[in-house]
Amino acid sequence: xxxxxxxxxxxxxxxxxxxxxxxxxxxxxxxxxxxxxxxxxxxxxxxxxxxxxxxxxxxxxxxxxxxxxxxxxxxxxxxxxxxxxxxxxxxxxxxxxxxxxxxxxxxxxxxxxxxxxxxxxxxxxxxxxxxxxxxxxxxxxxxxxxxxxxxxxxxxxxxxx
Numbered sequence: 310x311x312x313x314x315x316x317x318x319x320x321x322x323x324x325x326x327x328x329x330x331x332x333x334x335x336x337x338x339x340x341x342x343x344x345x346x347x348x349x350x351x352x353x354x355x356x357x358x359x360x361x362x363x364x365x366x367x368x369x370x371x372x373x374x375x376x377x378x379x380x381x382x383x384x385x386x387x388x389x390x391x392x393x394x395x396x397x398x399x400x401x402x403x404x405x406x407x408x409x410x411x412x413x414x415x416x417x418x419x420x421x422x423x424x425x426x427x428x429x430x431x432x433x434x435x436x437x438x439x440x441x442x443x444x445x446x447x448x449x450x451x452x453x454x455x456x457x458x459x460x461x462x463x464x465x466x467x468x469x470x
Contacts, residue, residue, distance in 0.1 A: 359418050
């Protein structure tokens, strides 16, 4: 898998600034104030979200509700894809999710990876691993460039690198 040419920045300093700005964007989203989670862009086309589940995320049978699985898988795949695009915010246009194990409690890691797409549409996948190292879910999403400039979003702040 080779990331798109020339994205997100022509140099390592610009790329790093873009990655840190995406992490700030994630942290600034109002929905993320509801979750104890942290995004780290680990490289071009790669993202990791670490989060903790709580009992108030449980469904009636005493395990974490699937909405949390979806949110973290979608976010990890989305940010992996958007790490390759420095000018526009991507939008999720589709997402397939597979549950492989119920989650009771603990810290979970969502790992996102860009799979394909170079211009308008990107495909990325993600998986969830519990604190015992077992996969609990996986998903694949499609993401499309929007008309929303990243530079116009209040949470997207590019520093010096």
